[in-house]
Amino acid sequence: MHRILFTMATMFFFTSLVFAQGTETFANFPETGNQYKDGTFTGQDGSTWTYTQCRGDIQITNETPTLGRDRSPLAEIKSGTIAGGIGTLRFDYMQAFSTNVNLEIYVNNVLVGTVTSNGEQNVVKSSGDIQVNQVGDFTLRFAQPSGAGQVAIDNVTWTAYSIGTIDPEPSNHATDFVADSVSFDKVYLSWTGATGTQLPHKYLLLGKTGSATFPVVQDSFPIADDSDWSDGVAAVNVAHLDGKNTYAFTGLEQNTSYTFRIYPYTNSGADINYKTDGTIPEVSATTSEQNILAISELRMNFTNYQGNSVKVGGTVTAVNSGYGFFIQDAAAAWSGIYVYDPDQAGNVAMGDSVLLTGTADKYYELNQVKNLTELTVISSGNALPDPVTVTTGNFPQEQYESVLVTIREAQCTNPDLGYGEWEINDGSGPCRVDDLMFPFTPDSGATYTITGVGYHSFGNYKLEPRSDQDIHLVTDAPVITQLGLSSRVPFADQDFVDTVKVTGKNSITNVELRYRVNEGDMQSVTMITAGNDSTFTATIPASAYSDGNRVDYWVFAEDNQGKSTEGEHSYFFAGLTPILSLKQLDQNNAILYDGYYARTSGVATVANGVFDANHLSVYIQDEAYGGINVFRYDAASREITPGHSYTVVGQLGQYNGLIQITPDDAQTDITDNGEATLPDPFEINIATLLSGAESFEGLLIKINKVDTLFGGDAWPASGMNANMLITDDGGTNRLTLRIDKDTGIPDNAEPVWPQNIIGLFTQYDFDAPYDEGYQILPRSMDDFSDATAIDDEHAFLPVTLKLYSAYPNPFNPTTTLRFDMPADLAAGKIELAVYNSLGQKVKVLTRNASVGRNTVSWKGVNEQGNNVASGVYYAVLRAGHRQVVTKLLLIR
Secondary structure, eight states: OHHHHHHHHHHHHHHHHOOOOEEEOOTTOOOOSSSOEEEEEEOTTSSEEEEEEEEEEEESSSEEEEEOSSOSSOOEEEOOOBSSOEEEEEEEEEEOSSSOOEEEEEETTEEEEEEEOSSOBTOEEEOOOEEEEEOSSBOEEEEOOTTOOOEEEEEEEEOOOOTTOOOOOOSSOOEEEEEEEEOSSOEEEEEEOOOSSSOOSEEEEEEEETTOOOOOOOTTOOOOOBOOGGGSEEEEEEEOOSSEEEEEEOSOOTTOEEEEEEEEEESOGGGOEEOOSSOOOEEEEEOOOOOEEOHHHHHHTHHHHTTSEEEEEEEEEEEETTTEEEEESSSSTTOEEEEEOTTTGGGOOTTOEEEEEEEEEEETTEEEEEEEEEEEEEESSOOOOOOEEOOTTTOSSGGGBTOEEEEEEEEEEEEEEETTEEEEESSSOEEEEOOSSOOOOOOTTOEEEEEEEEEEETTEEEEEOOSGGGEEEEOSSOEEEEEEESOSSOOTTSOEEEEEEEEOSSOEEEEEEEEEETTOOOEEEEOEEESEEEEEEEEEOGGGOOTTOEEEEEEEEEETTSOEEEOOOEEEEOSOOOHHHHTOBOTTSOBTTTTOEEEEEEEEOSOTTSSOSSSEEEEEEOTTSOEEEEEETTOTTOOOOTTEEEEEEEEEEEETTEEEEEOSSTTTSEEEEEEOOOOOOEEOOHHHHHHTHHHHTTOEEEEEEEEEOBTBOOSOOTTOOEEEEEESSTTSSEEEEEEOGGGTGGGSOOOOSSEEEEEEEEEOOSSSSOOSOEEEEOOSGGGEEEOOSSOGGGSSOOSSOEEOOOBSSSBSSOEEEEEEEOHHHHTSOEEEEEEETTSOEEEEEESOOOSEEEEEEEOSBOTTSOBOOSEEEEEEEEETTEEEEEEEEEOO
């Protein structure tokens, strides 16, 4: 009986120390296709396994997960929590494609082993027993490091955790330790696994360069993985396999000598037991110099280089701003490659000769070089390779991807394929034209000759023109090509010179530069040849225009057969133009002069970078209370100093209702005139502000006693934007308080409301009519101040009657008037009215006033509510026997 009890107790004791074994054959893995996907499934252990960027069409025993290479995020497959412990781990794996395997295995997110392959595509290998000995619950994770080749895994098994097993050191060292192959950045090592009574659990591989010394290897002191060569030493721990073992050290320096050692060991942690006696296997290797590949060699054998570092050179043929660029080293098929590197795209230009090193990769089906480690601009201004002439039917092939090509006399067969794409056909088959670098609206049925680089995206090959110079209309009539202007915006005393190229199938007999000033009668100047028979030039004399005049100009050409062409119209405001004259609107609040070039001046009210960390976005305003946004994409480096006066030359436009002027070049088209006076914010209440909102857009304003309302965003957390809702009259009138994360305001605690707020008055309205979406944008926490019990605007008592200049002025359609009313006149008869130039009363604005400052708006209407005509008007303020007058100019 005692013996039976002892046996039962012993069984219970060992049952509590020995945990179940496990298996995972991925029978429940749901993916079967060749697309890399993310998801979950229930493992055979009952836990939820998670996979990231894995496909399911490759077999070992059956279809099984294949981890992708250089996916984003990096591929991995991970178990849920598995009960019990783990002793040893083993699994099968297979190199799926040409790139070598370098798979990492983690238990409880601690690296326990690495398995590799070397040119063994489609060969099923075993990991061998990976010694873990982890007590308690655990997780398994198989993870792809950057650059590792696609790998399929299957038949994962693990043994029970064994308590108290400490093995002696391995019986023998590994043998046949050699460098199988060496490249400019990799050394592939191999060895035959140690044999004997006690096999190793793992191997410690050490590497060093130059005069660096190997670390001391001794029992009880494990050496962790270290891939950082900055101190001249690296280390890695890999699992023992019977027979041939392999490992590749990657990311090495070219033309550098390396020495490697290998130590077998058993156990882990403080129990680690290295074999350090006898002769330690050692091997040396020197990396080669990286060869410059011909781009055609890379492109035609891309799978051999995919995932590896490559060095190529060529001439930049196109720049995809903000993303990458195209290079080409010969005027032939297969000779171009796309370089994806947003950080470097702004550092090269067409015609640059470059030498670069990066990783060969595919983005979907587009061949590219990415993750540049070297970029050298050898020279600039070089001639581009001659475009390869192809037909539309032959173009959609991989050989023309990233190659500069020309397609001649192809008809537009579909002007809108969607997403900025259109179709052409020269009779040999269709070809897509895309807007990656240059948007263009073709005419259906028109014939074009187009030059551009080949590209591939969303399953289609596409021709990518770079500018309007790449698209030429083919016609019997004369073809006009713009060559240059003396200035986008001439000064009022400066002639305007236009130079064009005119070609045609017939003789050109007449070329004219035609123009109108302020929509007046058309004028014409005969263009004369300049340099050769096809180049023509003409001058619009400065006497034809003055400051602020609108000039519409175009070129007319005629041949000896009577066929003629009228070129596109272009527009500018001559000389220097006040901001308000540029901001005239139609009935939908859309800018009338969209696309016009202009020169205007104002004082900067905010520094660049405050509202946008990546682009130029500032505001200037002038003395006539005209304000405008100055915007330029990718010009964050342009310094703008608040309080300085600037003159800006640029093109007028509108973005979600906000009127902007965009310089072609933020450095050369913006002139710093030096220090001026920073405008005081214009104090106004929300009701008045919204009654004439377009007149105030772009101005620095101040709203007093502002409180927040329900319905808007809460005060933003650090790094976040917010659209809060504010009011200054208890909710009757409301405005959006836009807090931009780039201002740093969200990094501060929310102030105690109510607050006085200073900021730029802007707009964000998606659709016409642009009469909503108005916002105030504070620049920093300094634009917030606690509201006092006494309204600042009325904190003084005027002693004289005063009528201030209207703002804006000129205006369309609304202007605002401010006046001071002294106490001795406030109780008497008061009237503020608008009169025309004939002295006729047009509109009474108010017959009431309080002591202090008063604000009234006029919307350009008469007493019947009808719009009055453009012209000069007078605001007349009468109080008692006193009268003051200010002039108004309405421009519709």
